[in-house]
Amino acid sequence: MTGRPASRAAIIAAIVRKDFKEFSRDRLYVFLSALMLVFFIGIFWVVPSTVDESIVIGIYQTGIDELGMLLQQEGDESGGLELVPLASEEDLKGVIAGDLEAYRTVGGDIVTRDEEAGDEKPKDAERVRVAIGIAFPEGFAGPAASGVGTAVTVYSDADVPPEIQGAMKSLVRELAFSIAGHPLPVELPAADTVILGQDRAGNQVAMRDRMRPLFVFFVLMMETFALASLISSEVMTRTVLAVLVTPAKLGDVLAAKTIFGTLLALSQALILLVAVGALTAQNWSVLIVAALIGALMFTAIGMMVGAAGKDFIGTIFYAMLFVLPLAIPAFAVFFPGTASAWIRVIPSYGLIQTITGVSSYSEGWADVWPHVATTLAWVVVLYMAGLFVLKRKVESL
Amino acid sequence: MSSTRAFGLTRTSKGFSLTRTLKVFKKDMAMGPRSPFFLYALVLPVAMTVILQLVFGTLFEPKPRLGLVDFGDSAVSAGARAIEGIELTFLDDVETLKRQVEANDLDVGLVLSADFDEAVRSGGKPPLELYIGGESLASTRIVLDVTALDLIRAVEGSVPPVVVELVHLGDAPSLPISARLVPLIMMYALLIAGIFVPASGLIEEKEKGTLTAMLVTPVRASEVVAAKALLGFVLAFVMSVVTLVLNNALGSRPLSLIVVVSVAAAFSALLGVVLGAAARSVTALFTIMKSSGIILIGPVIFYLFPEWPQWIAKLFPTYWMIDPIWQVALQGAGLGDVWVKVAIAVAIGVVLAAIAGVLAGRMAEQVAGE
Numbered sequence: 022m023t024g025r026p027a028s029r030a031a032i033i034a035a036i037v038r039k040d041f042k043e044f045s046r047d048r049l050y051v052f053l054s055a056l057m058l059v060f061f062i063g064i065f066w067v068v069p070s071t072v073d074e075s076i077v078i079g080i081y082q083t084g085i086d087e088l089g090m091l092l093q094q095e096g097d098e099s100g101g102l103e104l105v106p107l108a109s110e111e112d113l114k115g116v117i118a119g120d121l122e123a124y125r126t127v128g129g130d131i132v133t134r135d136e137e138a139g140d141e142k143p144k145d146a147e148r149v150r151v152a153i154g155i156a157f158p159e160g161f162a163g164p165a166a167s168g169v170g171t172a173v174t175v176y177s178d179a180d181v182p183p184e185i186q187g188a189m190k191s192l193v194r195e196l197a198f199s200i201a202g203h204p205l206p207v208e209l210p211a212a213d214t215v216i217l218g219q220d221r222a223g224n225q226v227a228m229r230d231r232m233r234p235l236f237v238f239f240v241l242m243m244e245t246f247a248l249a250s251l252i253s254s255e256v257m258t259r260t261v262l263a264v265l266v267t268p269a270k271l272g273d274v275l276a277a278k279t280i281f282g283t284l285l286a287l288s289q290a291l292i293l294l295v296a297v298g299a300l301t302a303q304n305w306s307v308l309i310v311a312a313l314i315g316a317l318m319f320t321a322i323g324m325m326v327g328a329a330g331k332d333f334i335g336t337i338f339y340a341m342l343f344v345l346p347l348a349i350p351a352f353a354v355f356f357p358g359t360a361s362a363w364i365r366v367i368p369s370y371g372l373i374q375t376i377t378g379v380s381s382y383s384e385g386w387a388d389v390w391p392h393v394a395t396t397l398a399w400v401v402v403l404y405m406a407g408l409f410v411l412k413r414k415v416e417s418l
Numbered sequence: 419m420s421s422t423r424a425f426g427l428t429r430t431s432k433g434f435s436l437t438r439t440l441k442v443f444k445k446d447m448a449m450g451p452r453s454p455f456f457l458y459a460l461v462l463p464v465a466m467t468v469i470l471q472l473v474f475g476t477l478f479e480p481k482p483r484l485g486l487v488d489f490g491d492s493a494v495s496a497g498a499r500a501i502e503g504i505e506l507t508f509l510d511d512v513e514t515l516k517r518q519v520e521a522n523d524l525d526v527g528l529v530l531s532a533d534f535d536e537a538v539r540s541g542g543k544p545p546l547e548l549y550i551g552g553e554s555l556a557s558t559r560i561v562l563d564v565t566a567l568d569l570i571r572a573v574e575g576s577v578p579p580v581v582v583e584l585v586h587l588g589d590a591p592s593l594p595i596s597a598r599l600v601p602l603i604m605m606y607a608l609l610i611a612g613i614f615v616p617a618s619g620l621i622e623e624k625e626k627g628t629l630t631a632m633l634v635t636p637v638r639a640s641e642v643v644a645a646k647a648l649l650g651f652v653l654a655f656v657m658s659v660v661t662l663v664l665n666n667a668l669g670s671r672p673l674s675l676i677v678v679v680s681v682a683a684a685f686s687a688l689l690g691v692v693l694g695a696a697a698r699s700v701t702a703l704f705t706i707m708k709s710s711g712i713i714l715i716g717p718v719i720f721y722l723f724p725e726w727p728q729w730i731a732k733l734f735p736t737y738w739m740i741d742p743i744w745q746v747a748l749q750g751a752g753l754g755d756v757w758v759k760v761a762i763a764v765a766i767g768v769v770l771a772a773i774a775g776v777l778a779g780r781m782a783e784q785v786a787g788e
Binding site: 052072074075076100101102114117118119161164167170171172173174175176177178179180182183184185186187188190191192193194195197198200201203205206207208209210215216217218219220221222223225226335337338357358359 | 454457458480481482501502503504516518519520521522523524538541543544545546547548549550551552553554555556557558559560561564565567568570571573574576577578579580581582583584585586587588705
């Protein structure tokens with residue numbers, strides 16, 4: 022009866038164990054947590070890992086070696102043009118109109134296929150989709166070189182954006198000027214002076230990589246729901262009061278909830294980061310710290326929501342009120358350029374920027390520490406608010 | 419004992435009463451705004467329209483972004499303004515331009531000195547002050563580069579030794595992504611207003627015991643279910659119309675639109691009461707919705723990707739309620755064009771109504787058993 026009193030750590034550990042047991046009994050959240058994890062990991066590996074940044078142009082031209090060389094040179098230099106030479110103007114029109122299919126063989130040759138005519142699909146060949154093309158008339162170079170006007174037709178699918186249609190017309194004119202020996206009326210700058218920032222042409226950040234912070238966010242969000250649901254049910258059923266009858270103090274309960282929520286969210290975030298190949302020998306420390314800070318942030322929100330929610334619907338409703346604004350920076354990553362000022366003050370912005378910078382742009386502590394510091398400051402504010410709200414709620418029971 | 423007696427009382431009220439149904443409906447309308455789902459139903463279409471149209475509409479169809487600093491009144495600026503499909507930003511100083519290009523706020527930046535046009539015309543070959551963002555796509559760089567050079571050639575006044583003719587092939591342009599997002603927003607409006615509101619309302623009545631209390635009165639279980647369906651129908655219809663208005667997708671045939679939206683609202687409301695009558699708790703409803711969500715949402719994904727085999731969409735039951743709306747509101751179709759699909763939706767609705775009737779009877783028996 023008068024055994025040695027349990028230490029605070031032992032009490033907290035006992036409450037954490039109870040919470041994990043309770044969580045594992047809630048089949049809905051266990052199911053959803055596992056489902057979302059599998060779903061996000063699956064989606065990540067399905068999304069393309071490269072960015073297609075070239076315009077595919079069908080070309081029909083005969084006997085104009087100079088033109089072919091010029092076009093090829095433009096394509097090779099920029100990496101933004103993929104040329105698809107076609108055997109006839111009719112083939113070019115057919116491929117763009119969708120009546121014919123174009124395939125590139127292993128040897129690099131282009132073959133066309135008329136499916137309706139019963140043509141077999143070429144073996145070991147990759148389908149090339151051509152939406153715009155240029156048909157140069159025979160002997161185009163001669164009149165062009167002598168400055169005599171000649172006609173060139175640009176064929177375009179109606180869905181091709183107007184700026185690309187316009188650019189193709191401009192390209193043809195520029196080629197004609199070039200063949201005619203008409204130099205540019207301006208002095209072009211050196212290539213290395215015009216690129217600002219890291220040149221990522223051919224090495225763009227893929228959609229898959231941009232999705233990483235969003236997936237981490239969703240996993241953390243899911244655990245917010247789980248923690249909030251657990252807290253609200255304990256508050257509503259007054260289990261928390263039963264716990265306080267034991268030697269456990271309110272501080273122990275709050276500490277246990279913090280540890281439980283953080284461990285739950287952190288473990289899943291880390292599983293996700295490992296499964297999507299984000300953790301490397303160089304970045305693991307930053308990413309683990311970022312995941313820990315994120316887990317603490319969402320634990321704090323889970324405490325507030327759990328204290329406010331009266332039932333399942335109420336919990337979902339209040340959680341969405343918090344979570345939706347926090348999701349905005351995760352979506353903002355998909356857009357090029359600087360996020361608006363109002364997005365930069367959202368608490369999750371620093372967290373998302375840290376994960377993006379480290380996992381997609383190979384940044385390190387030196388680059389992301391301001392984001393980590395800002396997020397940490399937000400976590401302190403949110404955690405204090407979460408503790409205060411939950412403490413008040415328990416005391417009011 | 420009392421509940422059994424109470425249920426006995428309900429049996430004395432013969433037949434289905436529209437008056438009693440409307441009374442329950444009136445009560446639900448008065449109590450509805452207290453439910454988070456009711457509020458969601460009102461807010462969600464507006465929020466989704468804003469998020470999807472303003473945010474994702476531009477994400478899927480990004481335009482090349484050209485920044486210009488024009489110290490004179492260059493004809494290049496005037497020409498750039500007239501070009502379709504390029505997002506043009508005029509800035510006052512070179513440093514801001516360079517900063518924005520480096521931050522990927524612009525793809526390409528062009529600086530035109532005060533005497534740029536004069537120098538080009540006189541053959542002075544002025545240096546081209548052009549900046550390219552490191553993160554801009556190679557295709558975007560080409561588009562902006564050749565477009566800028568073409569504009570400068572025009573300033574030079576040289577006649578190109580070629581006439582370029584643009585010929586469009588294939589079908590008419592497909593609808594923009596902003597239009598193809600409308601079925602997705604519509605589906606969510608129907609899901610929340612038509613399915614979640616009546617389903618959660620019915621479950622709440624069961625969980626809180628108010629259903630038992632209502633059945634003490636002459637109200638029948640089928641009338642409670644009908645009232646919930648009516649609430650779902652009204653809310654789904656109103657929010658569908660609001661969604662179409664917000665997305666500027668009312669089409670040109672209002673009568674046809676009213677018919678197809680009514681069918682979709684009724685379809686979703688009937689599905690809502692079936693789920694509400696079948697699920698024992700809100701948690702169970704969420705589990706059902708989470709696990710079957712893809713079946714409900716599935717068909718709208720096919721509008722976003724027209725190159726996918728569209729026949730697959732027809733395998734989803736909700737296709738038959740959403741496609742007539744798509745056809746009438748966005749493709750200019752009339753009832754004559756979509757009547758087969760509407761008929762299939764009505765047929766599914768009749769089946770759902772029958773199931774709802776059976777479940778209402780079972781629900782009443784359960785209440786009596788308790």
